[in-house]
Amino acid sequence: xxxxxxxxxxxxxxxxxxxxxxxxxxxxxxxxxxxxxxxxxxxxxxxxxxxxxxxxxxxxxxxxxxxxxxxxxxxxxxxxxxxxxxxxxxxxxxxxxxxxxxxxxxxxxxxxxxxxxxxxxxxxxxxxxxxxxxxxxxxxxxxxxxxxxxxxxxxx
Numbered sequence: 001x002x003x004x005x006x007x008x009x010x011x012x013x014x015x016x017x018x019x020x021x022x023x024x025x026x027x028x029x030x031x032x033x034x035x036x037x038x039x040x041x042x043x044x045x046x047x048x049x050x051x052x053x054x055x056x057x058x059x060x061x062x063x064x065x066x067x068x069x070x071x072x073x074x075x076x077x078x079x080x081x082x083x084x085x086x087x088x089x090x091x092x093x094x095x096x097x098x099x100x101x102x103x104x105x106x107x108x109x110x111x112x113x114x115x116x117x118x119x120x121x122x123x124x125x126x127x128x129x130x131x132x133x134x135x136x137x138x139x140x141x142x143x144x145x146x147x148x149x150x151x152x153x154x155x156x
Contacts (some may be wrong), residue, residue: 013038016127035106037121053117056105059124063101065090065108072117079108 011021019038037056053072057064065081066089067073073090081090081104092104105121112119 011036011038012121012123012125014125014127015122016129018127035102037106037109037123052120054109054112054119056109056119056121057124058101058105058122061098061101063092063105069117071115072112075112075115075117076108079104079111081108 010023011019013019051068053067053069054076055066055068064084065076067076076090081092083090092101096104109119109121
C-alpha cells in the first residue's frame with residue numbers, strides 16, 4: 001500500500017512548490033477522508049524567509065522530523081514523536097503502519113498550523129529537476145569486418 005493510497009483524497013506538494021491532488025473522482029461528494037499535507041496550500045508571502053519550524057521527511061516507510069524551535073519540539077512530543085539517539089531529529093515509535101504514520105504526521109502538522117508554527121512535508125516524490133538527464137547514445141561502431149548480404153534466389 002502506498003502512502004497516497006490510504007485516503008480518498010490526498011493533497012501534497014513537490015519540493016519545488018507544485019501542488020498536486022490524487023483521487024479527484026467525485027471530490028468530497030461522498031467522503032470526508034481527506035489528507036492535505038501540501039505546504040503550498042498554507043504558504044503566505046507574510047511568512048518569515050527562514051526555514052519552517054517543522055520539517056517532515058517521508059522515505060522508505062518511515063518519517064523523520066526536525067524541529068527548529070522549542071515549541072515545535074514540545075508539539076512533536078505531544079503527538080508521540082521521540083528524539084533520535086543523536087537528538088538532531090524526531091521519529092515515531094516502531095510498529096506503526098503507513099496509516100499510523102500518516103495519521104500522526106497529519107495531526108502534528110495541523111496542530112502546528114493551529115499554533116502558528118510553519119511546517120513542510122517532504123513526501124520523497126522526485127520533481128522533474130531531480131531526474132537526471134539521460135546520456136546521449138553514440139552510434140555503435142562496427143566491431144568486425146563488413147559483410148555484404150548474399151544474393152537470395154527467388155523460387156516460385
